[in-house]
Amino acid sequence: LNSTIRITPPSYQLVPSIWNSYFDHENQLDGKGYATFRLRIKLKDYNHVYAIKIIDIATSYKVWIDGEELWKAGKLGMSKEESSPAYNSKVLEFKPSNEYVEIVFHVSNFYHSKGGLWNFIEFGLAEHIEESRESQTNFEFFMFGSLSIMAFYHFGLYALRKKDKSTLFFGLVCFIIAIRILLTGERYLFKLSEDTVYWITLVKLEFMTVYLTTPFFILFLESIYPKDTKKIISHVSLGIGIIFSLITLLLDTYITTGLVKYFQVLLLFLILYVGYVLIIINSRKREGAIWVAFGLIVFLGTLINDLLYLNNFIYTGFLFPLGLFVFIFSQSFILSMRFSKAFTTVESMSEKLVTLDKLK
Numbered sequence: 001l002n003s004t005i006r007i008t009p010p011s012y013q014l015v016p017s018i019w020n021s022y023f024d025h026e027n028q029l030d031g032k033g034y035a036t037f038r039l040r041i042k043l044k045d046y047n048h049v050y051a052i053k054i055i056d057i058a059t060s061y062k063v064w065i066d067g068e069e070l071w072k073a074g075k076l077g078m079s080k081e082e083s084s085p086a087y088n089s090k091v092l093e094f095k096p097s098n099e100y101v102e103i104v105f106h107v108s109n110f111y112h113s114k115g116g117l118w119n120f121i122e123f124g125l126a127e128h129i130e131e132s133r134e135s136q137t138n139f140e141f142f143m144f145g146s147l148s149i150m151a152f153y154h155f156g157l158y159a160l161r162k163k164d165k166s167t168l169f170f171g172l173v174c175f176i177i178a179i180r181i182l183l184t185g186e187r188y189l190f191k192l193s194e195d196t197v198y199w200i201t202l203v204k205l206e207f208m209t210v211y212l213t214t215p216f217f218i219l220f221l222e223s224i225y226p227k228d229t230k231k232i233i234s235h236v237s238l239g240i241g242i243i244f245s246l247i248t249l250l251l252d253t254y255i256t257t258g259l260v261k262y263f264q265v266l267l268l269f270l271i272l273y274v275g276y277v278l279i280i281i282n283s284r285k286r287e288g289a290i291w292v293a294f295g296l297i298v299f300l301g302t303l304i305n306d307l308l309y310l311n312n313f314i315y316t317g318f319l320f321p322l323g324l325f326v327f328i329f330s331q332s333f334i335l336s337m338r339f340s341k342a343f344t345t346v347e348s349m350s351e352k353l354v355t356l357d358k359l360k
Contacts, residue, residue, distance in 0.1 A: 019116035034108035053122040059085035080110035087190040113258030151175035169220035295330030
């Protein structure tokens with residue numbers, strides 16, 4: 001593994017992991033550098049077509065299987081000037097010639113605060129790997145479509161009744177997460193180009209979705225339960241989100257991709273705050289409190305999962321869109337109840353006015 005130009009002795013490392021956690025003698029490595037990863041697999045039956053599925057690697061790589069180069073993403077280099085980053089997921093199929101398969105990755109990173117093989121690389125029979133990818137693709141596009149529809153539906157509701165800001169904030173949360181789905185997971189938007197400026201723009205946008213979703217969610221919670229929440233919390237979270245977003249826009253990605261760990265302190269505080277709000281609205285028996293509690297418990301559970309996954313403590317994948325999906329439908333039900341109640345009140349008042357006119 002290389003942190004500078006110096007060649008270090010080979011060592012065994014757990015994958016997936018970031019090489020920031022590796023040590024060169026007694027010194028911990030940083031995100032910049034380049035390395036070769038090699039794995040030898042013994043197969044029980046090599047008379048099948050096998051495949052590996054690569055999601056993303058930080059941040060450029062080439063892969064060889066049994067000495068044959070099968071795929072590359074970005075441009076490898078020993079410096080930032082020589083390299084260029086790219087995320088380009090791929091399923092690579094191959095047929096082994098004997099019971100041993102050798103998989104080699106050359107990786108370099110000078111654009112992200114974390115480097116290395118940080119994501120799962122699936123290995124198995126080709127048909128099983130393709131099925132796994134198809135299932136993931138279908139799920140992500142379903143989530144993207146559902147969230148987009150919900151976003152524009154609530155934007156329409158806000159356009160009709162601008163006095164109720166809850167529909168605006170709810171629509172913004174849905175829209176931002178819909179965009180985030182295309183930037184994470186299979187990373188569909190990244191596949192459109194391997195241009196460095198394009199990659200940098202999308203990575204900045206990916207992190208900004210984290211910084212902006214949180215305050216808009218708190219604003220939504222405040223808008224539906226104004227008597228049970230604190231305005232200062234939503235204002236502070238929005239201010240911090242905007243500051244982090246501006247820093248992300250202005251600074252180099254190697255710096256800004258490492259800032260998210262500081263924003264996570266705010267996230268942990270807001271999780272506790274939302275838990276407090278849940279207790280309050282349920283103890284005061286507010287309208288729709290049970291549905292809010294159900295949606296938020298699922299939502300916060302997936303948020304905690306993503307925080308642990310982002311910090312490489314677990315490798316379950318990003319579940320935040322799924323949690324938001326459950327939360328959206330629970331909150332949509334509440335908003336529907338409120339609109340239904342409002343329409344019922346209007347109809348009742350209209351009927352009373354008609355009755356009064358007849359009496360006159």
